Amino acid sequence: MWDCIASLGVRRKDKYGVVLYLLFNMKGFFSWFDIRNFLDVPQEWHAMIEGIAEGITLGKLKYEPTRRLRRDLRKEHHYYAAGAGIGIIILIFSIAGAVRLVLEAVL
DSSP states (O other): OHHHHHTTTOOSSOHHHHHHHHHHHOOSTTTTOOGGGTTOSHHHHHHHHHHHHHHHTTTOOOSOOOHHHHHHHHHTHHHHHHHHHHHHHHHHHHHHHHHHHHHHHHO
16 A cells, blocks of 8 residues: 555655645545635635524524625535534534433433
8 A cells, every 4th residue: 555655755754744735735536626625715714604504503693695695605615515514513412412411410
């Protein structure tokens, strides 16, 4: 295995250096994903945080979205969708944790 990695120009210093090298220089399956462009502008952060909030509250936020928010969500809808998924996962783990605390207190 190390011969294959060494052929890429990576020294056998540590496994994390190899992983980072492969992540940043991988050709093929992840070539479309550049970690340096992930959440690098405020519009992406705005859409992600808004999606997380919507996911945690299951879409029950009660406010009128501003023009800027509607524009950010329209342009960065994929970040909004990912944030909503993360928010739902946070909600599920929060409920599971609360149920576990109650059950431990009762039993």
